[in-house]
Amino acid sequence: MSDSSSHHGAVFAVREAARPLTGASADYDYLLDRIGDARFVLLGEASHGTHEFYSERARITRRLIGEKGFTAVAVEADWPDAYRVNRYVRGAGDDDSALAAVGDFHRFPTWMWRNAAVLEFIEWLYDHNGGVVKAGFYGLDLYSLHASIRAVVDYLDKIDPEAAGRARRRYACFDHSGEDTQAYGYAASLGLDRSCENEVIAQLVDLRRRAVEYARRDGLVAEDEYFQAEQNARLAKNAEEYYRSMFRSRVSSWNLRDLHMVETLAELVGHLDRTTGRPSKVVVWAHNSHLGDARATEMGERGEWNVGQLVRERCGDDAVNIGFTTYTGTVTAASDWDGPTERKRVRPALPGSYEALFHEAGSPRFLIDLRDGGDATEALREPRLERAIGVIYRPDTERRSHYFHARLAEQFDAVIHIDQTRAVEPLDRDSGWEEQGEVPETYPAGV
Structure with a gap:
């Protein structure tokens, strides 16, 4: 034909x-x-x-x-x-x-x-x-690195001031680049400045370690608030890696971003299934x-x-x-x-x-x-x-x-x-x- x-x-x-x-x-x-x-x-x-x-x-x-x-x-x-x-x-x-x-x-x-x-x-x-x-x-x-950091600290200020202090000290690692996430990624990826990878991972682990305690303080409201804080801490971890990957290759940064979106979707579905008692x-x-x-x-x-x-x-x-x-x-x-x-x-x-x-x-x-x-x-x-x-x-x-x-x-x-x-x-x-x-x-x- x-x-x-x-x-x-x-x-x-x-x-x-x-x-x-x-x-x-x-x-x-x-x-x-x-x-x-x-x-x-x-x-x-x-x-x-x-x-x-x-x-x-x-x-x-x-x-x-x-x-x-x-x-x-x-x-x-x-x-x-x-x-x-x-x-x-x-x-x-x-x-x-x-x-x-x-x-x-x-x-x-x-x-x-x-x-x-x-x-x-x-x-x-x-x-x-x-x-x-x-x-x-x-x-x-996952672009909201600094907004998510602020959300995690604000949550902890209300529920666990001591933990909020630890979070501030960890996230202070980003202070040298201010709000410029691409500048951070460039310097960290080329070894011109230190990476904050360990700090964002430690903060997410610390938050998850106290998940049961935080989420059960006031029923479903507390569970929802913990969930949003955990997602922000996970986002900060993934965003830190994403901004470093931007200066390696397009494929690497694209794949990290879309994987984050799929993981967030899975976390959301799991949370909704648990809180509503039915498949969301x-x-x-x-x-x-x-x-x-x-x-x-x-x-x-x-x-x-x-x-x-x-x-x-x-x-x-x-x-x-x-x-x-x-x-x-x-x-x-x-x-x-x-x-x-x-x-x-x-x-x-x-x-x-x-x-x-x-x-x-x-x-x-x-x-x-x-x-x-x-x-x-x-x-x-x-x-x-x-x-x-x-x-x-x-x-x-x-x-x-x-x-x-x-x-x-x-x-x-x-x-x-x-x-x-x-x-x-x-x-x-x-x-x-x-x-x-x-x-x-x-x-x-x-x-």
Whole structure:
């Protein structure tokens, strides 16, 4: 079969298999049926700055919580920042609004979790939790070294001042690099300054040695508080190793980060199972590059693993992972790390990519089930380019910066394509963001 006829066959197969998404309440009936009794649903995104990816994940998640008993949303965010949101939505925090609850998300890129779509979902979750069953909101990532250190010390100050003193002395090892975690990693990895590895391990061991004593002081409340402190101490240990690994190789640091996220997910599930007395179900929100099975990508070929692969290996059919794609539109992103928040035009997808194939299929929004074994599944098993936009978008180097080869039908169990998308609306936007695109349709009141 010629390349041309193969391409036209793939377009036809996608067109036939596509299930249109119209915005109706029944849009995801088929998907929820396919999810069945799975305990883990991984919902991706092709960029960190696309409104529709956030809003559609929220639509699916609301149904999973309301109809299938999911009790946790675990996101690609730092544990202490997300835990403040968790306390709010579960009615246990000091914040009086969703806007206040996202106040700790001040590290670049702030728009990932301080945006209008996330705020709306947090408000919904708070209202939903007015009932008996409460669903939580948790972070999986490990960038928050110093915030996690402060959280451990604050916890110990309240429960064991002597232990808090020991923790301060151990964590003082980081004082010579201040809050600059990359400077610490550079100096420690090259032997220019001493590593704090022994100190963070000792602190985690010390905390765990007193786990039973701390967690039983005041029932479930004390157990929850101990759990969040332990996760912060574990995060500090893993973050210390991660920042040293950044100067060894990309593969090493990537693998450490995704392994940490999977370990955090496992710790969260174990904690929820123990405290609720029943098997917990968790929705995960993260980038496609974390949630699509790495074994079906060129990153996997060079030795990287990711959350999607590890969860599949550990959980099998108990996990369902769903990717998102788009052809064109706008996106919230920066041009450089820690740069200004911009609203950028997303170039039409490159010929030969999955996104271009989906665009040619002609439907503005659709879902494709990649487990059904039909013609579309076979067509989408062929290697093609796939686009990934993170917090940085560089259209001038589009092919090199944002595309990789993948086998989509092996990477995901289902994919949602939205042909034209718009930039997610940051809560902290300035005149530069406003000037770089169309006037947004919505914006949270009072911000």
